[in-house]
Amino acid sequence: MIESNGEQIIRSNCRGCHGGCGVLVHIKDGRITKLEGDPECPTNHGTMCGKGLAYLQLVYHPDRVTYPLKSAGKKGEGKWQRISWDEALDTIVNKYKEIIPKHGPEAIVIGQGTSRDYAGFLYRFANLLGTPNVITAGHMCYISRLGATLITCGFMPICDYNGHPNCVMVWGSNIVWTHTDEYKAENMSRVLAEGAKLIVIDPRLTYLAGRADIWLQLRPGTDTALALGMANVIISEGLYDKGFVEKYTYGWDKFVERVKEYPLDKVERITWVPAEKIRDAARLYAETKPACIQWGVAIEQTINCTDSNRILTDLMAITGNLDIPGGNVFFTPPPVRTIGEFGMHQELSVEQRKKQLGGDTYKLAQIVALVTPKMVWDAILTSKPYPVKAIQLHGTNPVITRANASEVYQALSQVDFLVVSDFFLTPTAELADIVLPAATWLELNYIGSYYMRSGYIFPRKKIVQIGECWPEHKMFNELGKRLGQEQHWFDTVEDGLNYILEPASLTWEQFKDMPYVRGDMEYRKYEKKGFSTPTKKVELYSTIFEEWGYDPLPRYREIPESPVSKPEVAREYPYILTAGARSPVFFHSEHRMIPWLREIHPDPVVEIHPRTAEKHGIKEGDWVFIESPRGRIKQRAKLTTGIDPRVVAAEHGWWFPEVQTPDHGWDESNINIITDNNPEGYDVAMGSTNLRVLLCKIYPVEE
Amino acid sequence: MTKEYTLIVNTKDCFGCNACEVACKQEHNLPIGPRLIRVYSDGPREIEGKPQLRYEVAHCMHCSQPPCKSVCPVDAITKREDGIVLINEELCIGCKDCIDACPLGVMHFDEKHGIAQKCDLCVDRIELGLSPACVNACPGYCIYFGDVSEVSRRVGKHRLLTQYKDFSG
Numbered sequence: 001m002i003e004s005n006g007e008q009i010i011r012s013n014c015r016g017c018h019g020g021c022g023v024l025v026h027i028k029d030g031r032i033t034k035l036e037g038d039p040e041c042p043t044n045h046g047t048m049c050g051k052g053l054a055y056l057q058l059v060y061h062p063d064r065v066t067y068p069l070k071s072a073g074k075k076g077e078g079k080w081q082r083i084s085w086d087e088a089l090d091t092i093v094n095k096y097k098e099i100i101p102k103h104g105p106e107a108i109v110i111g112q113g114t115s116r117d118y119a120g121f122l123y124r125f126a127n128l129l130g131t132p133n134v135i136t137a138g139h140m141c142y143i144s145r146l147g148a149t150l151i152t153c154g155f156m157p158i159c160d161y162n163g164h165p166n167c168v169m170v171w172g173s174n175i176v177w178t179h180t181d182e183y184k185a186e187n188m189s190r191v192l193a194e195g196a197k198l199i200v201i202d203p204r205l206t207y208l209a210g211r212a213d214i215w216l217q218l219r220p221g222t223d224t225a226l227a228l229g230m231a232n233v234i235i236s237e238g239l240y241d242k243g244f245v246e247k248y249t250y251g252w253d254k255f256v257e258r259v260k261e262y263p264l265d266k267v268e269r270i271t272w273v274p275a276e277k278i279r280d281a282a283r284l285y286a287e288t289k290p291a292c293i294q295w296g297v298a299i300e301q302t303i304n305c306t307d308s309n310r311i312l313t314d315l316m317a318i319t320g321n322l323d324i325p326g327g328n329v330f331f332t333p334p335p336v337r338t339i340g341e342f343g344m345h346q347e348l349s350v351e352q353r354k355k356q357l358g359g360d361t362y363k364l365a366q367i368v369a370l371v372t373p374k375m376v377w378d379a380i381l382t383s384k385p386y387p388v389k390a391i392q393l394h395g396t397n398p399v400i401t402r403a404n405a406s407e408v409y410q411a412l413s414q415v416d417f418l419v420v421s422d423f424f425l426t427p428t429a430e431l432a433d434i435v436l437p438a439a440t441w442l443e444l445n446y447i448g449s450y451y452m453r454s455g456y457i458f459p460r461k462k463i464v465q466i467g468e469c470w471p472e473h474k475m476f477n478e479l480g481k482r483l484g485q486e487q488h489w490f491d492t493v494e495d496g497l498n499y500i501l502e503p504a505s506l507t508w509e510q511f512k513d514m515p516y517v518r519g520d521m522e523y524r525k526y527e528k529k530g531f532s533t534p535t536k537k538v539e540l541y542s543t544i545f546e547e548w549g550y551d552p553l554p555r556y557r558e559i560p561e562s563p564v565s566k567p568e569v570a571r572e573y574p575y576i577l578t579a580g581a582r583s584p585v586f587f588h589s590e591h592r593m594i595p596w597l598r599e600i601h602p603d604p605v606v607e608i609h610p611r612t613a614e615k616h617g618i619k620e621g622d623w624v625f626i627e628s629p630r631g632r633i634k635q636r637a638k639l640t641t642g643i644d645p646r647v648v649a650a651e652h653g654w655w656f657p658e659v660q661t662p663d664h665g666w667d668e669s670n671i672n673i674i675t676d677n678n679p680e681g682y683d684v685a686m687g688s689t690n691l692r693v694l695l696c697k698i699y700p701v702e703e
Numbered sequence: 704m705t706k707e708y709t710l711i712v713n714t715k716d717c718f719g720c721n722a723c724e725v726a727c728k729q730e731h732n733l734p735i736g737p738r739l740i741r742v743y744s745d746g747p748r749e750i751e752g753k754p755q756l757r758y759e760v761a762h763c764m765h766c767s768q769p770p771c772k773s774v775c776p777v778d779a780i781t782k783r784e785d786g787i788v789l790i791n792e793e794l795c796i797g798c799k800d801c802i803d804a805c806p807l808g809v810m811h812f813d814e815k816h817g818i819a820q821k822c823d824l825c826v827d828r829i830e831l832g833l834s835p836a837c838v839n840a841c842p843g844y845c846i847y848f849g850d851v852s853e854v855s856r857r858v859g860k861h862r863l864l865t866q867y868k869d870f871s872g
Contacts (some may be wrong), residue, residue: 034729037840045866047842050725176718176843185720185842186863192716193844193861205747207718210755584720596728599735600721642747642756 066467154532173296205642251541
């Protein structure tokens with residue numbers, strides 16, 4: 001704590017997105033006056049993004065939910081009554097105590113969004129409650145990458161920017177705008193400053209695509225085919241690391257056979273990328289050492305989720321770039337209790353685990369303890385395979401962010417009992433029976449970057465108390481105690497933090513004054529221990545998938561709704577929609593109510609090629625209907641030659657907090673009104689929903 | 704010798720994240736409306752033989768002979784010895800002549816107080832030995848601040864490589 005001019009400055013750690021940036025919090029007279037980057041933090045060196053810098057406007061926003069509420073009318077009617085925390089918790093607990101004897105704990109679903117860093121507490125609560133049904137964003141974001149890489153090489157390989165990569169292949173990621181987890185925009189500035197070779201795979205011309213040595217503008221959703229084509233070049237031209245392949249990979253011959261099914265002329269037909277460019281990119285990546293792959297979430301939100309992740313991991317492996325300085329590495333974690341251990345997964349009985357919705361079908365999702373959300377909506381609407389009676393959601397707005405939003409809305413409107421904890425009355429919270437006021441990262445003590453694989457943890461400190469807002473950690477702690485889980489919970493959340501920090505011989509009191517704790521990094525750990533897979537090698541051919549009955553080798557599956565797979569649909573809906581283009585000032589469905597951010601990005605934007613726009617009489621700035629076989633929404637046209645004339649790119653996450661009706665315009669511009677959650681389009685192992693690629697038509701909104 | 708401060712953006716390295724805008728809003732507690740530094744999308748257009756998407760950043764250049772100063776009927780705008788062009792809020796009558804006169808369109812109007820508004824180079828921060836808020840926040844490290852005599856020379860070498868020891872290795 002530093003003091004100057006009657007102002008205190010406290011060091012903390014942002015969580016405006018997934019967070020991880022060091023922040024200096026200025027306080028005067030008990031009020032936060034300013035947030036700025038901490039120049040001494042090793043992950044951001046004082047830099048910050050707009051979302052973090054505008055956070056004051058979120059903390060002190062007049063529309064924050066600051067005390068518990070119960071619905072005082074019909075669901076979604078917008079009538080609320082203030083209640084005490086005791087009443088809120090007792091209502092929830094009594095309801096659960098009613099449900100469990102009749103329907104079992106599996107009838108209660110616990111959910112989160114991207115997790116505002118409470119996954120460990122959430123899973124501990126769910127597992128002790130006995131429900132195997134947890135929904136998160138993980139089935140198509142990050143956890144799917146984690147699952148796919150765990151079975152392939154035993155860890156999730158992270159781009160080692162500090163190790164000075166000489167080539168970076170940015171695959172479906174706009175890291176300079178929105179990527180977090182282990183990565184910060186600053187990392188990419190470093191790549192550009194040091195002049196490393198840059199390959200960008202993206203259907204849109206982003207800033208990075210423009211700066212790249214090679215930009216591969218692929219047909220949306222065909223990433224796996226493109227990567228298999230690159231592997232084909234690397235193998236047929238002998239550019240792979242023969243020593244590594246021989247010693248540390250499993251299934252090479254079968255892998256080579258599979259890769260041969262993807263000659264460049266075929267890959268060009270699938271991906272639209274000229275064979276010559278694919279060859280150049282493959283050579284540049286394989287021949288420049290060290291090289292790393294910076295992957296983004298786009299590749300996980302299609303039917304090819306697991307195989308996209310697997311083939312990229314395979315590329316890292318066969319070029320010898322795994323766990324070397326400047327390659328893709330496993331950062332040694334700080335020596336604290338893992339989220340998995342804290343989450344008490346071992347407490348969930350085998351019998352209960354077997355009841356996980358969709359568990360038998362999506363085995364990879366089952367081992368990372370996730371349910372693909374449609375299974376929950378179906379269970380509510382059809383009572384099959386058994387009824388879901390209650391949902392408790394934390395920091396998630398699924399009527400905006402999950403595929404087939406209309407079905408989500410219907411399910412959440414019909415479920416017997418819905419609890420939502422959030423900062424604001426989102427369109428999802430408006431459907432709740434009980435709304436709990438959640439604390440932001442400036443209102444709680446926690447461990448920043450705890451779940452990340454960057455090798456760091458940072459203290460995140462409570463600076464202010466807003467109304468009666470509680471950290472979610474405290475909600476789980478107190479609900480757990482009231483549900484007979486006393487022996488597993490803590491007097492205070494900080495006692496829980498002590499338990500997490502214990503293996504590092506630290507207490508929260510000690511840790512909170514430290515800049516960070518970092519694991520001791522060691523490269524090439526596989527030389528001593530092998531890889532943490534059944535064969536101790538990188539499994540190019542997955543023995544786990546073989547056992548589970550999935551294809552052990554990665555392959556490209558055609559996107560279920562594309563001009564190739566559904567030519568008859570494409571006649572009416574001729575354009576490929578790539579959904580989920582990001583803005584640098586919003587985090588998924590958050591931040592639309594923050595004045596400084598909304599001023600920068602007032603409307604949802606759909607990118608259209610000028611030639612395509614002209615065909616439909618669409619001009620720059622026009623409101624445009626984007627229609628799929630499932631419905632239509634409107635966004636504002638931005639004409640750009642940076643997109644293929646056959647492709648349209650729309651934004652996700654839109655609702656309108658300024659719309660005063662309780663639905664807050666949830667279905668006007670929400671891209672998930674037109675996405676599909678038909679299981680035919682799911683990744684076979686992970687159950688990932690296709691949020692990204694579908695067919696659409698566009699036309700101007702007539703005034 | 705007194706320093707003459709200036710601020711230069713190397714737009715080649717700007718990736719359009721808008722962090723500078725929000726940092727400025729926060730530092731000056733600005734409402735909706737005035738955007739004293741503002742990022743505009745530039746392109747796609749052909750640069751170095753390939754299509755690129757760049758950004759332009761509009762901000763006060765603290766001109767050596769500021770047109771805003773020349774047209775001000777009440778001499779509310781001054782150019783200080785250290786180069787910073789400032790509006791004296793007490794003197795400003797809100798006639799908006801300076802806003803019309805600025806060739807860059809970076810003068811704004813503060814509706815609440817009825818006066819003109821512009822980038823003050825975070826003069827309060829400079830006096831504490833700090834950089835302007837936008838410079839500090841920028842994850843692209845593309846905003847350069849310092850004395851006129853040397854700052855344009857520094858733009859040639861990426862700020863990231865000179866600013867922190869752990870980046871130079």
